[in-house]
Amino acid sequence: MRMAAASEPPDECPSMSAPKVAPKVALLGAGRMGQVHGRNAVAHRRLELVSVVDPDAGLAGALAAELGCAVGTVDGVLADPQIAAVLVSTSTSTHLDLVLAALAAGKAVFCEKPLDLDLARLRAHAEQLERPAQPLYVAFNKRFDPHYGALKRKLDAGEIGALETLNLVSHDPAPPPPAFIPTSGGLFRDFSIHDFDMARWLLDEEPAELFAWASSLVDPAIAAAGDVDTARILLRCASGRLCMISNTRRSGYGYDQRAEAYGSKGAAFVANPRVAELQTWTEGGALAAPIWAGFQARHAPSYAAEIDHFAAVLAGEVLPVTGYGASVAALALAEAAARSVATGAPVKLADV
Amino acid sequence: MRMAAASEPPDECPSMSAPKVAPKVALLGAGRMGQVHGRNAVAHRRLELVSVVDPDAGLAGALAAELGCAVGTVDGVLADPQIAAVLVSTSTSTHLDLVLAALAAGKAVFCEKPLDLDLARLRAHAEQLERPAQPLYVAFNKRFDPHYGALKRKLDAGEIGALETLNLVSHDPAPPPPAFIPTSGGLFRDFSIHDFDMARWLLDEEPAELFAWASSLVDPAIAAAGDVDTARILLRCASGRLCMISNTRRSGYGYDQRAEAYGSKGAAFVANPRVAELQTWTEGGALAAPIWAGFQARHAPSYAAEIDHFAAVLAGEVLPVTGYGASVAALALAEAAARSVATGAPVKLADV
């Protein structure tokens, strides 16, 4: 039987190339984010996920079965010379110890943000973390979001002139279970930390001062747990440039992530993608489809992209875009925000 | 070393399940669409791509190397009892013979649309194709597009009342190479065929008549090759419901796919997704990011979804959503359009 050659017109056809030998990686933590990273790792042609570790044996076993790899232990993984890297997606309080142990064992590390919730403790390990023998990537996923990435390229290209001010919006759809609050580090360390990293990245200048007001408007249980749920945060750079961050634990309308960048020649805006490009018109108006309800669906592309970035790091092609430095700087801003709310006064970053 | 249990708040966490044993499939055709389907198949956990076939040995070899599978032959694939299914992405003129041979060999078939460009020839094989022993899925990918899918669900839910009229827009960004035209089947069989399938699907009623005007406005080489490049097509159903299709080979602004559905209680609109949700505001206005430049990027989700659909078909979970019936109906509309342009008169589908 004869089969004619494909004769379709050419399009944006990616070049084909044989895959490299994929480094073996282990996943520490089979919870919500561990599942996301595990699935992305197993689907990536340049990584070989070999092991899943979790203190909850049921979680670990189910995820290992789904992903077709073994259930392991932390010690076993760290002792295994075949394993080149670990993905740390455990609960935040364990991040730092696991990262230090993995680096000490000669593993490259992908660590879900933040490295730690305690600024002093984190700084105490600056020596091991700032220039680690193996690459340390701390996963601030929004740096890989295609929409924020497009904004960053606009700014870098000078398309709105010199950036002067920035307004960032991060609104969660609904508050977490109250039980989560006490171990979360609080609104600023757990939640606003993404915005602090975005602010640093987009401003391309370190904030010198911070002022924040925060309130408990959403859920009395959050207040009872000692946290706030609604905040407006101002950052000021030495240059006079200003940044505003708007946060709430409950929007009531979905997972809302936007940015407004104002420059000397114009402005650029990141809006929310929607679940479908569908409008319904009735006498009541034109209803656009909702924005994504949660971060997992909204950020699926950036989670996949950060695993791809880590694969490139392991291949020696690039350095991690964010590591100890970005972690400690974002955490310092979170610390400053908490201090500003506590004192009712602006806080100089030099004092944090 | 201890690792605390993951304690993040729950989100839209998909249930985990162990993968089934994946059926072996072979890919026939390593051209542009073959590469798309091959990559999607190899990334799908419920399919095992084992073989790539193409008369161009270089193409086949490169794709097989990339995807980590063997280079095969049509005869070898069809003779291999281990192979459960074939993906046919060869040039259109070979589709029908390959499909018939594969079905005769007991393989399930995924065939890139259209099954054939010749309506009479296709109908001559109705017996083998209408109720094949193994599943035959003809890949009209837009049925799996999330935006058109959201529209279909709106219509089915009655949210705009009874559907009365439909306007469909399919504009290509730039014309194909003139060399493609003579084997393409012409604008209606190659290009508008997607819209004919959309019209049938969304109207949920067979068009009874068709009228089309078409012009050569874009590229004299297309006219020289005997084809048109710009068309407006009207469909009329027995109920009086009307559908308009707008086609051009060159939009100048990207790959434009839209739909407008007008009902007794309102209307629903499918718009184009954009490469980023980014706007730039200057004195000249607010510039939204471009729509996708080509169908491969625009339709990446639907190409992946149709491979997923085929995996579910192979697992016996669902029947193919489109097969011989949808193929022959869409081709009849294309035939009617060509005849209407040739005669300058409306064409009854009963006469085609």
Next chain:
Amino acid sequence: MRMAAASEPPDECPSMSAPKVAPKVALLGAGRMGQVHGRNAVAHRRLELVSVVDPDAGLAGALAAELGCAVGTVDGVLADPQIAAVLVSTSTSTHLDLVLAALAAGKAVFCEKPLDLDLARLRAHAEQLERPAQPLYVAFNKRFDPHYGALKRKLDAGEIGALETLNLVSHDPAPPPPAFIPTSGGLFRDFSIHDFDMARWLLDEEPAELFAWASSLVDPAIAAAGDVDTARILLRCASGRLCMISNTRRSGYGYDQRAEAYGSKGAAFVANPRVAELQTWTEGGALAAPIWAGFQARHAPSYAAEIDHFAAVLAGEVLPVTGYGASVAALALAEAAARSVATGAPVKLADV
């Protein structure tokens, strides 16, 4: 008391000029459109509305009282040498006789479209109407709509290259009372006529052929009155350029007026203004405020602009943008549409 000089920064301050002596005008017809034109005329500083005429004495009296002018008669107005112009907003069947009488009496004429519903009758008066002694302006108001005007300027400036195709949408919110249908001239003469004028204006080329399909989907009373309520109309020019017109008597979502112009270098789209630039975001999606419910609110700016145009015509500054020529051409297209629906075949404009 001292009053400091105004020191605000300058803005887009229109130049101030003393008003000219305003010509006296009379309004014939105090119905819906007569009220619109009467209010605009009385508010215009370059017109002096002196008289309102209507066979319904109550209507005429109420409007005259509101506008602060006299109630008149047709004969009185035409005999009054002080009155320079008449605004004809009576029922369509009376337009032509009144226009002819007014022109014969030496009055300039503003006539609500269309001049007449009978093409042969209109053409029979070509001699008096084509080059009238006094200006004759036939009010196709959409030529003064700011949104369509912006589109026209884009096209004329070549910003989308050479115009190739055009899709026009005119959807009424709700059908008129059935009693209106018999005297309306039918969908094409009464309603589509605006789109025919738009098509001619935007294409800047006379359509050579027309094909239309129309259905009765909205209101059986319209069908019972011998008319259709839903249509798709195709126009073809000698150059091959194509235009599609989408019409319905009932949208269910407001007064919908849009245009899509496709050119060799891109496309331009006229969308609907909304009653407010307000969005409401909930879990159901983002709801934009409705479009205008009816033509009076939607077209308020263009109705005011056409009175302003007429004032400029009376001042001798410009010629009427549309008169007998535009009227007869649009009516011929309406006639062709009716004939196409009746015969089921395309109609050459040369035969109408």
Next chain:
Amino acid sequence: MRMAAASEPPDECPSMSAPKVAPKVALLGAGRMGQVHGRNAVAHRRLELVSVVDPDAGLAGALAAELGCAVGTVDGVLADPQIAAVLVSTSTSTHLDLVLAALAAGKAVFCEKPLDLDLARLRAHAEQLERPAQPLYVAFNKRFDPHYGALKRKLDAGEIGALETLNLVSHDPAPPPPAFIPTSGGLFRDFSIHDFDMARWLLDEEPAELFAWASSLVDPAIAAAGDVDTARILLRCASGRLCMISNTRRSGYGYDQRAEAYGSKGAAFVANPRVAELQTWTEGGALAAPIWAGFQARHAPSYAAEIDHFAAVLAGEVLPVTGYGASVAALALAEAAARSVATGAPVKLADV
């Protein structure tokens, strides 16, 4: 000659009513805003503009000629018992004296905002201004903006639940001439004052504290004149509700006025109207028409609406929506903002 009765279908036809006798009003100030108010007053059927006053005889004469009224003097106007009301649109430093004199003369007063730039001085006249014998309307025009009005109605109707936070954006297109700065009262008293009034109106609760950071990023001449040009202002209410205000003297993309209201059940957004509902699509993206370049065009409807409101006030139908109370409250917020910038600390409104 016979004229048939108007038979068009009914639409949203406003009821006709005879105009009342229009009170005589005088305009003080023929500058930029005086011209706006003068033109709106002369076009209003319930006001009779009889006199224009300005220390610049040329300005006064030109505007009086355009509007068809006399040139007057302050003393003459105040002494004229026929004149019921004055429109004060002079330079800000003269507002308070003129308002006091006009009230003392028994005139109703329409005063362009703000009543005065000096909080202590304004409060010193509370007795005369708080419950004046004749109505005193201070023109915060944005209360009559249709878009902000639609937002207010949404909030009042509880459509987004309980309002929790508010983000307001007011960005001017380009900085004023440096010469304007010294007499302007500075960014907060001259410019942000509109936002302070909006915040009070929309929050429906008095802000208890304010914090502001402001920079000189736009124009060194503004800094040289002792003012700032870019600010972010936070307001906090006793309830914990928060408001952020974003201000700049130069956006580079037009006159930008937006609002974001976040409530317990969703959010509502006021966006900018555009000069036309026209999009142009090219390979570079979809370009929407610009927003309005300046406040005069953007706010033309609200300027007309506030004159209409004043006419209703004069007719005894309504009380002024904003007077001394709104003026002093907005000025206190401006004072607090200036103090916060000066001290670098939050300011309690109770201390201002």
